Amino acid sequence: MSKPGTPGDQEFDAQGFARGIHELLVLAALREGPRHGYQIALDVEAHSNGVFRFRHGTLYPILHRMEANGFIRGRWSSGAGRRKKVYSLTDLGRRHLSGETDRVEDILAGLMRMLRRAREVPA
Amino acid sequence: MSKPGTPGDQEFDAQGFARGIHELLVLAALREGPRHGYQIALDVEAHSNGVFRFRHGTLYPILHRMEANGFIRGRWSSGAGRRKKVYSLTDLGRRHLSGETDRVEDILAGLMRMLRRAREVPA
DNA sequence: AACATTATATCGATTACCGATATATCATCG
């Protein structure tokens, strides 16, 4: 139905859906330990079974924003070799994650209720 | 934490989260039968337990867009009284709903997996 | 030496959503 990728086609891919969710995904990834940006993207993709992906035009602005907002802190790895900026959760970020996890789970429950309902209607 | 409503504060309310989801909500609501816009908004709010809401600055542009895309069809109620535009699903809309329901459920599953994982990590 | 991958970064364009504003009908209450 209608060429995929057409502008305005609005195919509900994970990207469009993910609007506003990426920050939560970053927090969730960092919950398991400090990581640099590229690794966060790989982890999110792996742990979500490929459902969520970060384009690098999306990833780095988000990390910068979250650092500016105090949710994460980044430090350039001192070692030689390819430069990496390693991020870790701040206390604020940790608190934010737990609060927002609760809230998003409510939202997911609401959405699932809607979808289940739509599925059950006979025709 | 940080005044709610502050720009850039990004509190993950249902609104920000809902980006791209509203269309699916409209389709799901219309699955139960033809409805006019205002009623769709009330239904969505009720069936999602208040999690999802349409502001009217959001609702009508979405309906127009979806009609232009062929997912729904609207007809002005012929009867007298307050004018209402009653929308119903097209075949395309019905097919779109069932396909996107599957896909969104996968996304929800991926997201839940991430959240559950983040919750389970000791510290 | 050539190439792919890792790794970070920025910028312009797109677009969905929000808030405000506008219009009009109908019901209710004083």
Next chain:
DNA sequence: CGATGATATATCGGTAATCGATATAATGTT
């Protein structure tokens, strides 16, 4: 009967998140 509030639709400007393209550079692979 006039005011108010709920119903009902509509548009517009602004905001902000995301995308795609582009850039840089070190490292691994062939």
